Amino acid sequence: MDRFDRWIFDSFPVTPEGLGIYRIGYALFTLLVVAPGHGAYTRFADLGTLPEGFFLPPPGPMMLVPGLPGPLFFQGVVLLLNLCLVALLLGYRTRLASVLTTVLFLVGFGFSYSFGKINHTLLFALVPLIMAASNWGAAYSVDALRRQNPAPVVAGWPITLLALLLGFGMFTAGFTKLIGGWLDPSTQAAQGHFIRQFYTLGRQDFLAPVFTRITSPVFWESLDWATVCFEMGFLAAVLHPRTTRLFAALAVGFHNATLLMLNISFAVNLPVYAAFLDGTRWRLPVPFPPERLARGWALGGSLLAGTAFFTWIGSPLSWLDGLVSFSSDLTMAEVVAQLTALGLVLALGAQAWRRRRVSRHPLPDGTSVPSSDG
C-alpha cells in the first residue's frame, strides 16, 4: 500500500503558483489554439445548420438526445464555453468554471461526433474537471485575491490520475495497431497510411513530399515497431514520474513527426503533457490578475469583454492562417503550438543534460555555472 500511496500522492509535487500557471496556460491554449466557436473542431454553431436526418449519435449518452438542436443552442454552448475559459484564465470561481468547461466540451464534442466520425479529444476535455480537484485556482486568481480564509491545500494526485488516463489511452492506440498487424514485417503500415493521407486526403505539406521518395521497407517497418512500442510502453511509463516526463517529451516529438510527415495535428494533447512539467519553482514575474480586476465592475467587464472577444472575433492566432495556405487541413495555430512545444522540450532536455553533466563532473572551486533560474 505504501508504494501505491507514494505513486498516487508523491509522484508530482505541486505548488499553488505552479498549478496557477498551468491553469492559465490551459485556458490560453484553449482560447488561442482550440478556439471554441472558430477552430475546425469547435465550430459547434455550424452543426445546428445541418439537417436533422444527418444526426447519427454514436453508442453512448448522445443516443438519449431526441434530436439535433438549432443553431441558437450551439451558439449558447460556444458563448458559455468562452465565458468559462475566461473565468478559468482569471481564476474566477475556478472550480465551477473548470467543471462547466469539461461539461460544455463534452456537449459540443458529443454533437460534433454524431455525424459519422469521432475524434479522440476526451482527455483534453477532462483536464479541467480533473485539475479542479488539485485546487489549481489557489494562486494567480481572482479567487485568491478575494479569499479571506487560509489558502486551500493543493494536491498533486490529479496529475497522477491524468498520467494514468493518458498512459491507458496511448496503450489503446498501440494495442489496436498490434492486433491490426502493424508488426508484420511483410507489410509497412505507416507507409500505407502515409500514402493514403498524401494522395487521397491531400496532406502534402511540410516534409510529406520527401517521404514519398523513401521506399526502404526497413525504414518504414522500423517506424511501425517504434510507434507500437512507444504507444504501448506509455502505460508502463506512467508508473514513475521520470519516465512519465520522458514519454510525454517523446510524445511531443512523435506528434511533431506526424505533423511534418502525415500533416496530422494532435495539438489537443499538449496541455495534457504540460501537466507533467515540474512547476514547483514557477513564478509569474508580474501580479496576475491585477488587483483592480478582482472586484465589481472591473471583474464583470473583464469577463464580458473576454467572452465577447473570443466568441465573436476569435483567436488572434487564426489570423496567421492568412499568411500560409496549406493543402492539408492544418491550421497555423496548431502548427505554431506543436513547434513551440517541441522547442520547449528540446530546451528543457538540453538544460537537464547540462545539469547532469555538471553534477557528474563538478567544476573546480571558484568557477560557477549559471543555474536554470538565471
Add this chain to the structure above:
Amino acid sequence: MSRLAVRRLFVAVLILLPLQYALVGVVGLRWSEPWPALVMPGFQRVYTPDALREQAARFEVTYADGHRLSLTAAAMLHALPRSHHGGVLNRQFRPAGLSGTPATERAREGRDWLIRQVQPYHPEADPIRLDVIWEEVRFHPLPDAPVVERHPLDTLSIDLR
C-alpha cells in the same frame, strides 16, 4: 478529498479502464465506436502501399437549365471538419448497393439542406439532381504514385425537385 477517497478513486479507475476498453471493442464490433470512451486513434487498418485501393466519393449537380457541376466533398460538407468527411460520406452518402443497407442513404432526408449547399454555385437555375458518385481509386507503387485508375462503383442519386 480524503486520502482514502482518492485511493478508492484510483482503484475504481484501474478497474474501470480495462472494462470500458473491452466495451469499446464489443460495441465497436456490433455497432460503431462508442463515445465518450478513453481511447486514442488506432489507425488499425494496414494498407499495402504497392496496391493501395481507396473508395472515394465526388458530387455532381444537375441544374434545371442543363448546367452540370462537379463538387468535392470539402465544398459540400464545409460545416464539418475535413477529417470528418470520409466518415460522414460513408455513413450518410453511400449507396445501399455498396453498403448493403439503405441506412447509409440518409442524405436523402436532407434535401433542403443539399439545395442550400449547391444553389450558390449556379444561382441562375434551380438544382434538380445531386449524384454522389463512388469510385475505386488505385495508386501506383512509390515513388511516382500518381492516380492510375478510377473505376466507378455506384452512384447515389438524390432528386432535388
